[in-house]
Amino acid sequence: MKVTKAATLADDLVRQLETRIETGALNPGDRFPTEKQIEDDFGVSRTVVREAFARLSARGLLESRRGAGAFVAPAAHYRAFQLAPEEVEAIEDVLKLLEMRMGFESEMAELAAKRRSASDLAAMREALAAMDSSEEVDGSVMADAAFHAAIARATGNDYFERFTSFLGVRLVPSRKLYLQADDPETHKAHARTINQDHEAIYAAIEAGDPSRAFRAARAHMQKSFERYESLSTRG
Structure with a gap:
């Protein structure tokens, strides 16, 4: 079994977005950049962005709001250890x-x-x-x-x-x-x-x-x- 390139890129993107949250560059309640912005900023595909967002959501770091986009979860700085x-x-x-x-x-x-x-x-x-x-x-x-x-x-x-x-x-x-x-x-x-x-x-x-x-x-x-x-x- 081999790790796909998309999965590896998603891992890297998750780590970078997590770092932004941990350092305060993104705070609870802040809106994440749009998928298009992330595609352009990080040079990845929309599939990779959506995979990263799904993982962040599973970890309790991201919440989606219909019609408004993706936001940093209110308790993002206080989450317990989790593994999806x-x-x-x-x-x-x-x-x-x-x-x-x-x-x-x-x-x-x-x-x-x-x-x-x-x-x-x-x-x-x-x-x-x-x-x-x-x-x-x-x-x-x-x-x-x-x-x-x-x-x-x-x-x-x-x-x-x-x-x-x-x-x-x-x-x-x-x-x-x-x-x-x-x-x-x-x-x-x-x-x-x-x-x-x-x-x-x-x-x-x-x-x-x-x-x-x-x-x-x-x-x-x-x-x-x-x-x-x-x-x-x-x-």
Whole structure:
């Protein structure tokens, strides 16, 4: 899967318009330049402008008013961290997110190894069993998400659980894209590798070994990064 030129141009345009908002060049309530003005100023097509506007709207930075144009949203300077589904459709975007998750997942596994309860371990084992028995993509994806959610709960910190849920929802379409890219036998081979990684994380958490859990989770995320990175080189 390759990133299109239009998508890359839209990324650049979004960043430049966001910078204008962050620096105060565009303030809440201000009208964005017209599509034609942006086309001329940035040297992009109308398709690129509309894609950028759609992304800004999804991020809560832009609101459209019928007959009046596009305006900077009133709460643009106070928005929470968000990820719209279309922002993680390209492999390059998934890779950026995985880079961020690498540290997050490692720290989470380390805390889980210190704090896990018997019920936490049971939930992890149940997810592992579901992954091992699943023969279709949707089942594998949901069991994967359930395993990471169980680790998050084991930290005893509800912010880990909430953020893991937030990220998991946005990564599911991309994981499905990856798993569906290959024939069933190749998918099974990938699933076995992923399950082995999860077993290593579980074993470290069960043993109450924080350092080992940290290393196992980081190794798992690194392999995930490399799997997605390989997609960018496919035709």
